Amino acid sequence: MPENQFKEEEFTTQFNGKTILRIVAQLKPYWKKVILFVVTIAVIAFLDSYFTYLSKRIVDEGIVPKNMDAIIHVIKIYGSLMLAQAVAVFGMIVITGILGEQIHYNLRKVMFENLQNQSLSYFDKTPVGWIMSRFTSDSERIADLITWGLLDVTWAVFNIAVSLLFMLKINWKLALVVIAIVPVIIIVAIQFKKKIILEYRNVRKINSKITGAYNENISGVRIVKALRREEANLRKFGTLTGEMYEASYKAAWLSALFLPAVQLLSAFALGAIVWLGGVEFNLKLMTVGGIQAFFSYVTFMLWPIQDLARVYANMQQSIASAERVFSLTDSVPEINDRPNAISVPSIKGDIIFKNVDFHYEPNNPVLKKFNLKVSQGETIALVGPTGGGKSTIVNLLCRFYEPKGGEITINGKNYLNLTLQSIQSRLGIVLQTPHLFSGTIRENIRYGKLSATDTEVEEAAKVSGAHEFIM
Template sequence: MGQEDEILGKAYDSKLMKRLLSYVKPYKKYVVLAIFLNIIVAALGPVRPYLTMIAIDDYIAAKDYEGLLMISAILVASLILQAIIQYVLTYYTQYMGQKIIYDLRIKIFSHVQKLALKYFDKTPIGRIVTRVTNDVEALDDLFSSGIVMVFSDVFIIFWIFIFMFIMDWDLSLVTLSVLPVLIYATFRFRKKVRDAYRDVRFHLARLNSYMQEHITGMNVVQTFTKEQEELEQFNGINSDHRTAHIHSVFYYAIFFPTVELLSSIAIALIIWYGGGEVVSGFMTVGVLFAFIQYTEMFFRPIRDLSEKYNIMQTAMASSERIFKLLDNDTRVQNPENPEVLQDVKGEIEFKNVWFAYNPGDYVLKDISFKIKPGETVAIVGATGAGKTSIINLFTRFYDIEKGGIFIDGQNIKDVDKHELRKHISTVLQDVFLFSGTIKSNINLDNDKITDEMAVEAAKTVGAHKFISELPHQYDEEVKEKGATLSVGQKQLISFARALAYNPQILILDEATSSIDTETETLIQHAIEKLLVGRTSIVIAHRLSTIQNADKIIVMHKGEIREVGTHQELLAEKGIYYKLYQLQYKDQEMTIKG
């Protein structure tokens, strides 16, 4: 998260707001209905003091028991009606808010799924996750209470005015004279508290980042026996945090008694002015009674309105970040009219390919080679030689700068990239397992791959044995990142996955080594099965793989330096010879030994 997420912008930006409101459009009917209900329900609270006035002046004063009972029944009815409408209203506005942010969340997630790998290379995963989760969540208040409830607050105040002025014009003006002060005090309080909380948040962030940092580096603290000094520093930050909170206590302490005092002043004004009028016979006691009840009703809507500012500010800040992501268009473009890939045989050709992750900084320079259908080609080279980049290009995870890549003579740029990928299975060095089951990790929840196919694939690569020894076999739960499985088991599962999709072309980035010889034998065997009958590109780390390859391409610093079979290249005594000594030779020893 960090700083980017902390900066608070302005509270209102009409462009952002317009765009946000476009998400409300599908629910227009809800909004209209909600506003309509709001107008009604807003009247039901303020009507009761008015009815009370009638009760006092018309029935109690006239000693009319029946009338009193009737008006009490009306009061109860209004109360129940208000309760029901209020419930329905709250439920539906919240529901609408939830639906809107649901839509938005799915939209962002789908958008991210379509972004190119380039985007993921540059953006920390945590930040993207925040967009889909917390940032969307921050809009909840705006959609579920912000938009609709503004009407509620405004209409409550409106209705109170109406009833007051109907009863007594003069007394209304006298009573409302405290209103500007109340409004001023409330908004001023909001502002002060907002400032104070900004301060609190600042110190809280300091406190948290201090703790986070020092828990991470606790071994350094302990190595240098700095516990005492660190405690003092911690206390400094801790006490700043306390002081910031104590500042905010002051505003609360002064605000709430002020509100109470204002309402007492209003009551005193009503008694002073209204009392005189009652004595002179211009006004009834009931009106006085009702007015006193109104003095308590103003506060809540005014306070709610003052909170809308915060809601808007948070919403603007989050939506700005969300829209920035939605506007990001880092994609590998699909051709408009893709050529059809038919009967893929699996011939691959790289023709003078140049490629750079960052413009100008070429990691592949003028790469050309051709692989016949069914051939296995091993790519070898030191770290950073450009091996991984080659396999990234063939699946069109990235686009090249110059040259062309062809499958059966068709440029991969001219075919649908999803179609292309369907003919290729990629097995990466770091096996990525999803949380789910063993089966779902083999078929990746693809309906086209039946259970039999998944089991068959597992049998072929030799994974069936350990899977059938698990308590739930293929339905055994796989935890996040496959935490409960061994490295070798994870690899076998990824092989089964690649095989189950039965591709014409296989791309394999071999993991460096496995732990024990038993697993090693299993994996070697699995790789042999995997390569049979399909065009394969392998970034090889195994002696057996390079020995069985039809052709070995030796990469060095972004260029192809040597090509040939194992024996030919060894005889050359060039780069391959050295690489062999370094990476593969001792495998020979362990195999022999």
């Protein structure tokens, strides 16, 4: 696993087509819902643009020629379409919510399943916080991208496309002006959003450092006082809050600049429309309602453009999240059953460690040519200094790890030829540090054998000498 994947906030990932495809592939099992989702969004986007077109008709066919019947006619269409729009919006939100939860559910399940199958060595190498964030923020970010992100993009693309079609229908020359300006606005908006996101990420990073500093200073207050570290700590803290101020200021500044910049660009489009529209109007090539509709289209288009920019800018982070989640679901457990492993009904016989070599980290050998024989029925104790390798021997025996050299045999057979299940289900182990799972004591005792009867559970408690203090 690459080292940089442990750095939570850093992300060096660029757009990666393969990962995007894998993210989208999460939708495959729900393709029917996805189609429904796209159709409802298309309907909504079409209606959004059509309403503006209807307003144009009200002006041109009703208000300008003072024709009340035409106004009423168009308003009736307007009203019934409003109803359709409301239903479609409701449907879209429901479908998106359900899709998001299903994808999130699936991801969590796959991740948990994979995690359970990992060997202990995986947990040695992988920090808990790293795994936790895969389960929480990363999987959520993926689910968000393929639902709400997809919703925003689909809606924005349909909306812009349908608006442009209506504009082309009303006046193609003016529409071409808008078509030329829209990409510029989109690019500027994306650049802005990217910078804003980077700055906010910076703010979050510094914020977590500040939280860490609070935590250390409050929980270590006695040491701070005893060593008279107050002044030094205050100075250090001052540097952090100073950085925080700078970063927040920059983020706020960019955010404040974003909307005016985009609006300014669209003002160019509006200016061009007023000018060209006026000329066309004088030539009787365009109506008042038409010019007004153009205004509405361009003004309203700022929303989908902002949505597009936001999703695009966030996508980089979602891709990084996806890569981290996939790296978890892709990692293959180091310890697995060998292809022809056999399952034995019972394990009896001598246990022999023959010239066993073992290390957790390659440059740090723990066992070298280690030999041990435990005869059947024998009771032995391993005694030695801390870090001497006692727990390691037990870990190897349980096959939580496998020898790097030499072999371990049970009843004369190399235990690598047995299935993990047949070895581990026949071992009892009392850990150095006991761990209780949530639930009752009875449930905890039953943890290793779910089919155990109450009597068996009580029997086990008595045998281990725990019955007395439980009762």
